Amino acid sequence: MSTTFLDSIVELITKTSTDLPPDVRAAMAVALAAEEPATRAGQALTIIAQNIDQAEACEGPICQDTGMPTFEIHVPVGANQIWMRQQIREAVAEATRRGKLRPNSVDSITGENSGNNLGPGTPIIHFDQWEGDDVEVKLILKGGGCENTNAQYALPAELDHLGRADRSLEGVRKCILHAVWKAQGKGCSPGAVGVCVGGDRTSGYLHAKEQLFRTLDDTNPDPRLAQLEASIMAEANRLTVGPMGFSGNTSLIGCKIGALNRLPASFFVSVAYDCWAFRRLGVRLDARTGAIKSWLYREDAPSKPMLAPEVVAAGFPRTGREISLEAPITEDQVRSLKVGDVVLISGRMFTGRDAVHAHLMKHDPPVDLDGSVLYHCGPVVVKDEESPGSPKPTGEGGWRVTAAGPTTSIREEPYQAEIIKRYGVRVVIGKGGMGPKTLAGLQDSGAVYLNAVGGAAQFYARCIERVEGVSLMEFGTPEAMWHLQVRDFPAIVTMDAHGNSLHKDVELQSGQLLEAMGGG
């Protein structure tokens, strides 16, 4: 098979990371049509649609979190799996070098990033033999925000708002609705769920993730599960969690349920949540040469653009009510903002996520954070040596940001209020909202939390004019503190300095609706 196999896998990774499959695009188009364009949900979905088209056009990652590469492979009897595994690992490293995958493999003991997505357990590669003559390779890239929202229930169980879930399909229904409700603010909605009823704890999670390889528009061959899938879709979308948890008509774009036998004493329901950036593709390879013979998921239905090219080129859909802010930002400016305001940020912005927040609790910041904008983001950043004539200006050290959406903010809840107070941060940008400690801190110190649209990595990368520097590079690319110069970076105030939180309101409202569904 020589190097053709490796090239085919690099091509598969590149397309999976940058080109959303047709069935997911179709589901997102339905979601877009279901929202009024001038609402928060409508604006968020327009940004997402622009982002999908931009990613395909520039072959850049749809979302900066390119997830855990998971390969499901069928091989003919006699195929050399040892060699293939090694080639796949090399392909993953190559795709990382090209900026199609973010370095995402971290030593769990030391926290050190391997830099090439290789390490114990990464990537995940499963082989199965089949009677076919070809090699079939399927790949899913599922990011941390949605992976963290996976849930496993051991029935019978007591669930918030829904009461007791028994060992029955009615109990399974409650678990799935509960998981969708709990995912708000973490996995970027609208999302899809793969579910396994039964199995043991390990096989249940695996089978749930395998359901995500089904197309969103297929019909479950088991009529009982088909009916459950349809009713979950209808009910979950009545929860009004909406795109990005902004409240709206679409919370779920797919529900796929499988079942495994279980031990008499166990009854697990495992739920694998995937976000709108549902990146999954596959290829059939010639087993002799390694060349791509056909694509799965997109062969019969090539990707259709989400939007007209002029809408993509126009950038952020403005209403005229946006508020422009230039960093550094004053306390008076942030105290004048209220939940629902749409803000366009210009000037200097610093990225900071888990490692930076932990560091700032024990050390002085490497830059002056007074009046600053702190962005919860782990960008994809590449050295631009290979394209010196790129139209996008590079910055300090020849760095170029190729993907830069927000990461889940709630992970920083233990630190955020203290960091705001200690260093004078005025604006925090992330996704999904934060908790009561941060809300109180915003009020006390005079700061505001803005929600950017999760996963819109290409859209936000275009708001970055240049990289001005980087600190704490020892934490690895995604965790370092990047100094970015931005222009008209749009985000919505979802937690203000007056004690208001959109996230709290949506959670309360959707919780009441969930309670009403408790009786079935």
Ligand code: SF4
């Ligand atoms: S779209 Fe959101 S949840 Fe999905 S991988 Fe990106 S940041 Fe994570």
